[in-house]
Amino acid sequence: MLPDGIPTVTVTGRYLSLNDGGQPLSGQVIFRAPSLITFPDYDVILGGPVAAPLDATGAFRVELPATDAPGMNPTGWSYQVAEQLAGVPMNRVYNVLLPAETPAVDIADIAPTDPTTPNYVAVRGDSAYEVAVKNGFVGTVEQWLASLVGPQGVKGDTGAQGPEGDDAYEVAVAAGYVGTVEQWLASLVGPQGAKGDTGAQGPAGAPGVVQSVNGVSAAAVVLDAAAVGAVPDTAPGAANGVAQLDETGKVPAAQLPDGIGGGAVETVNGKSPDTNGNVALVAADVGALATTVRGAANGVASLGSTSKVPDAQLPYDGWRPADLGMKAWAFDPAVGQSGGRTPSNGSFRIIAVPVRESITVSSLVFHVFGYEGTGLDTGSRAGIFNASGTRLAQTADMADTAVMIDIHNAGGQTVTCALTAPITLQPGIYYVCFRWVIGTSANAPVLMTADSTSACPVVTLTSVKPFGVISGMTSWPTSFAPSAIETDPIKFWAALA
Incomplete structure (x- = not known):
């Protein structure tokens, strides 16, 4: 106040x-x-x-x-x-x-x-009012305001109503326009003009009035380092402040804790430097294994491209595909049935083959116990399908004896059937499928099978069936539905090479 x-x-x-x-x-x-x-x-x-x-x-x-x-x-x-x-x-x-x-x-x-x-x-x-007083008026403001209001005049007579004029449309019709009101209204709208060029940007407006700075409202604002989230210029090098950097961009030794920096290395893991000041450590010095023990006897197993231990480093008492010149197979042929089986004419046979690592395959492999007749008829093929049932590779028509490498005369032999082109398979489950047209002379090979005399259950927790057949397949397919595979007592053997 x-x-x-x-x-x-x-x-x-x-x-x-x-x-x-x-x-x-x-x-x-x-x-x-x-x-x-x-x-x-x-x-x-x-x-x-x-x-x-x-x-x-x-x-x-x-x-x-x-x-x-x-x-x-x-x-x-x-x-x-x-x-x-x-x-x-x-x-x-x-x-x-x-x-x-x-x-x-x-x-x-x-x-x-x-x-x-x-x-x-x-x-x-x-x-x-002040001008009126200067010019001689005597009285209060209220009296002066009242003096400005004269007596009310006599109310005049009401004038005669003028004639109603024509509206604009009627005037247009009288002037010769022909058309409805809507058409006349539409005629009043001219064509839309072309869009003009964008004008130049105007000058920047004057800055607004500052009402506060960092929350401080005063005629003369004074801010310190804390008000702007900064470190005071007295803090570098001071106790409870911040460290400085020297001309080399490093913290000076004087600002480092005692016993840190500034001295030469005396030992590393108990080893002293050589005459050049270098310390040479090996894996054992840091409690590690040398890289040379990976995959070596008495060493450690290495992981392949699939983050799994390769087959070659796994303990195994039986034969592996590679031991017999192959890359993957449906099962160890040692469990094969000595008599074998002949596939029925035109049946679409399916054999699941697990692939453990990336391989390139150029042939399919079968074992033939014997053969009768003159050969497979036209339309006989074999191929590789993925786990979804899509065909990836196939042989040529197996009526050509060159495809089967004398399979027609084979007896007690392992035979290869060349693919039309090599294919690289990544780790996963694949199906080796074949459909052979045998004809009326029953001239089919007798293939090695696993011991099975009745419909065996498919022991699996996945949708993969290790073997089976699809009935009613009348031609060689580009794909099939794995859910259509029927359980069958005959488990034929096949391999990839």
Whole structure:
């Protein structure tokens, strides 16, 4: 509150939004005087800007010292008004005088229309009442206002109604237009003009008024390092501060803990450096195994490309495919039945073969106990299918004796059937399938099978069936549905080479 006796002016105002139906604006109005104003007669010095916040109705009220108060130092100054309003693209800054002769004023009466005018100072002029007094009127403001209202005049007679004019469409018809109202309205719309070029970007607007800096609102904002999230410039090299870097980009030895850095290495894992200062360690020095023991006797197993131990490093008492010149097979032929079986004419036989590592296959392998007749008929083929039943590779028509390498005359022999092109198989389950057309002479080979005399169960927790048959297959397929495989007592042997 200002000391009693200092002339003051009460400034009020209200700000409403133009765009949304006159809703109250929010923000504040700042009044700035010279830094310090001295009133010797009242033993007081006034300083700092005065902020007048807008209330819920967009209004404010503030009491300020008059700009012409007697005994004030300095004199001859004006208030700088800064409007800080939310949602207003460009807030105004302008100067006003608040003389003591007008103890109450609304900001709307003194705010300039164009605050960009240099050194604009809003100065209050005489009111119409004051002009009337200067010109001889005697009386109060109310009496003067009443004198402006003359007696009410006599009400005039109602004029005669004029004739109704034609509407625009009727005028057009009278002028020769032919068509409906809708057609006439459509004729008034001209063609859409071509889109104009994009105008040049306008100059950047003036910067807004700063209301706070890092949350500090004051006429003279002073920030320290902590206010901007920085380390004080006194912290480098100081206790509880931060370390410095020398000209080489490293922390100086003086700022390192005792016993760290700055000295030569004496030993590494108990070994001393040689004459050149080097320490040579081997795997045993760091509790590790040498790389030479991978896959070696009394060493450790290595992992193949599938992250599994290769077959060659696994303990095995029986024969492996590679031991007999093959790359994968359905089962160890040692469990084969000595008599063998002959596939029925046109049956589509399926033999699952597991592949443990990436291999390239160029032939299919069968073991023939004997053969009768002149050979397989046209339409006989064998091939490799993936676990989904899609064909990947196949032989040529096996009626050609060259494909079977004399299988027609074989007896007690392992025979190879060449694929039309080699194929590389990644680890997984594959099907070796064949469909042989035997004909009326029953000239089919007798193939080695596993011991089985009745329908054996398929012992598996997956959808893979190790062997079986699909009935009704009348031609060599490009694919089949694994779910259609039927359990069959005959498990033929096949291999990949």
